[in-house]
Amino acid sequence: MLNMTPTVLKNLLSKSSTRMYPVEKREPFDRYRGELFNNIDDCIFCKKCQIKCPSQCITVTKDKDSGTGTWVCDPFACVYCSICVDHCPTNSLYMKPVHRAPSAEREMIEQVGKVKPPKKKAK
Amino acid sequence: MARTIIPFGPQHPVLPEPLHVKLVVEDEIVQEAIPALGYVHRGLEKLAEIRDYHQMIQIVERVCGICSNIHSMCYCQGIEEIMGVEVPDRAKYLRTIWSELHRMHSHLLWLGLFADAFGFEALFMQFWRIRERIMDINEATTGSRVITSVNVVGGVRQDLTPEMCSWILSEVNTAEKEIKGLQNTILNDYTVCTRTKGVGVLTKEQAYDLGAAGPTLRGSGVASDMRLLKYAAFDKIDFEPVVENDGDCYARSTVRFRETLQSAELVRQALAGLPQGEIATKVKGNPEGEVITRVEQPRGECLYYIKGNGSKYLDRVRIRTPTFANIPPLLAMLPHCELADVPVIILSIDPCISCTER
Numbered sequence: 224m225l226n227m228t229p230t231v232l233k234n235l236l237s238k239s240s241t242r243m244y245p246v247e248k249r250e251p252f253d254r255y256r257g258e259l260f261n262n263i264d265d266c267i268f269c270k271k272c273q274i275k276c277p278s279q280c281i282t283v284t285k286d287k288d289s290g291t292g293t294w295v296c297d298p299f300a301c302v303y304c305s306i307c308v309d310h311c312p313t314n315s316l317y318m319k320p321v322h323r324a325p326s327a328e329r330e331m332i333e334q335v336g337k338v339k340p341p342k343k344k345a346k
Numbered sequence: 347m348a349r350t351i352i353p354f355g356p357q358h359p360v361l362p363e364p365l366h367v368k369l370v371v372e373d374e375i376v377q378e379a380i381p382a383l384g385y386v387h388r389g390l391e392k393l394a395e396i397r398d399y400h401q402m403i404q405i406v407e408r409v410c411g412i413c414s415n416i417h418s419m420c421y422c423q424g425i426e427e428i429m430g431v432e433v434p435d436r437a438k439y440l441r442t443i444w445s446e447l448h449r450m451h452s453h454l455l456w457l458g459l460f461a462d463a464f465g466f467e468a469l470f471m472q473f474w475r476i477r478e479r480i481m482d483i484n485e486a487t488t489g490s491r492v493i494t495s496v497n498v499v500g501g502v503r504q505d506l507t508p509e510m511c512s513w514i515l516s517e518v519n520t521a522e523k524e525i526k527g528l529q530n531t532i533l534n535d536y537t538v539c540t541r542t543k544g545v546g547v548l549t550k551e552q553a554y555d556l557g558a559a560g561p562t563l564r565g566s567g568v569a570s571d572m573r574l575l576k577y578a579a580f581d582k583i584d585f586e587p588v589v590e591n592d593g594d595c596y597a598r599s600t601v602r603f604r605e606t607l608q609s610a611e612l613v614r615q616a617l618a619g620l621p622q623g624e625i626a627t628k629v630k631g632n633p634e635g636e637v638i639t640r641v642e643q644p645r646g647e648c649l650y651y652i653k654g655n656g657s658k659y660l661d662r663v664r665i666r667t668p669t670f671a672n673i674p675p676l677l678a679m680l681p682h683c684e685l686a687d688v689p690v691i692i693l694s695i696d697p698c699i700s701c702t703e704r
Contacts, residue, residue: 226530226531226534226535227468227469227531227535230472230527230528230531231468240475240478252482252485252486252489253486254485254486254487254488254489254504255485255486255489255490256489256490275400275401276401277397277401277403277404277405278404302404302408302493303490304404304493304495305489305495306404306495309503318489
C-alpha cells in the first residue's frame, strides 16, 4: 500500500512536466521534418522527386512553349519522409523544422519557375 | 442458468484498438469468447503491386505506428537477403539502437495503458511522461517522433553525431532511473497485484501449443526471443531473454517492465560498441527470389515473406504480426474469468489490431 505516495508528493512539489502549448513553444530539433519547400530558382524540373515519392504527392510538369515548369505538391498527401529531399540533384528541395500551419481548406503548394536551357557541350 | 452474449468493442473505452469480441457469459463469468476482426483493413500488402520496392519501406512502416522502425528493418533485411547486399557494421548498430528505443517506448506506452485499464490514472501519466524522453530522442535523431523512416535497403539514412550519442546515453540513463523509481508501484502495489495476479492464466503448454509470441510466450515460461537469431548487431551484444513463469497478467506485465530496463541496457551496449564507417551501401538492380525474415517486435515475433520477380515491383509481401499469433492464446485465457477482468486480460497481450489486419 501507498507505494505511489512519494511519487505523487514529489509531483505536487516539482514544476509542471507540460507547457502551455500555443503560448509557450519548444525550440524545434534541427533534424525535425516539418514542412517541405522547393527553392524554385534552383529546380531543374527533372521529375526525380515525383518518381521517388512514396505517397506520390508531387507532380512536375514542363511546358516547352512558354519555357516554364510547374512543381505541385499536395501537402495533405505528403507523409513527410524527406525521400525527395535526399534524391534532389540540385538540393532545391529542403525541409524546415517547423510544424505546418493548420488550414481550413485543402490547398496545393504550386510553384512556377523558368526551365533552364540545357548546357551546351564544350566543343 | 441464463447464457447471455455480450459484445465487447469494437469501440471500447479502455482499448485504443477496434477489437470486437463476443463474450458468452453465465452469471458474469465468461464461458466463451468469439473474435470478430476486420474493422481496420487497409490493404497494404496489395500496394506492393503498384509501388516499387523502395517505396514499400514507407508503406510497411505504416503497418504499425508503435513499432514502425522494426517493421521497416525487417522488410529491408528481407530485400537485402534476396539481393545479397552487405550492410555496413555502423548501419547495423544504428538499426539496433533505434529498434531498442522503439521497444522501450512501446513498452512504456503499454505499461501506461495497462495501468489505465485497471483504473490507475496516476501511474499511467508517470509512464507516459518517461516515454516522452524516448520520443524526444527519436525526434532529434531521426526527424520524426513515431514514423522514423530511417531504414533504407542497404543501410540507414541518418547518422548519429558523437554529441547525439552522449545525449542519448544521458537521456536513456535518466529514463532508466525514473522507470526504476516506479518499480515498487507496478510490481508490489496492492491495486496492481489484486487486479492482475492469477488473472488470465496461460500455462506453458498452452502457450507453446497455441503459438503465442513475445511477452505472452515469455510470461508463460518459454525463453523464446527472435533477437537470439542474431540479426542486425544482436550478435555482438549480450542479452538473455526475460522469462516469468506464472503465465498470468502480472507475469506478462513484469516481463514488459523488465524488458524496458533490458532495452536501456542494450542501447548502452550498442552505443558503446558503435563502429565508425559508412552508413549505407549503394543498391543496384531488382530483387528476384523469395525470402522469410523474422525480427522481435515489442509484441513478439514478426514475420515477413517477400517474393520478388526481377522487376521493381514485388510479387507478394506477406506480413504476419505478433498480435495475429497472440489471438488464439487470448481466446484460451478468456474462459472462466470474470467479466470485469476482460479488459485487463485483452490488454495484457498488447493487442495491435491495425497490424493484424494491415
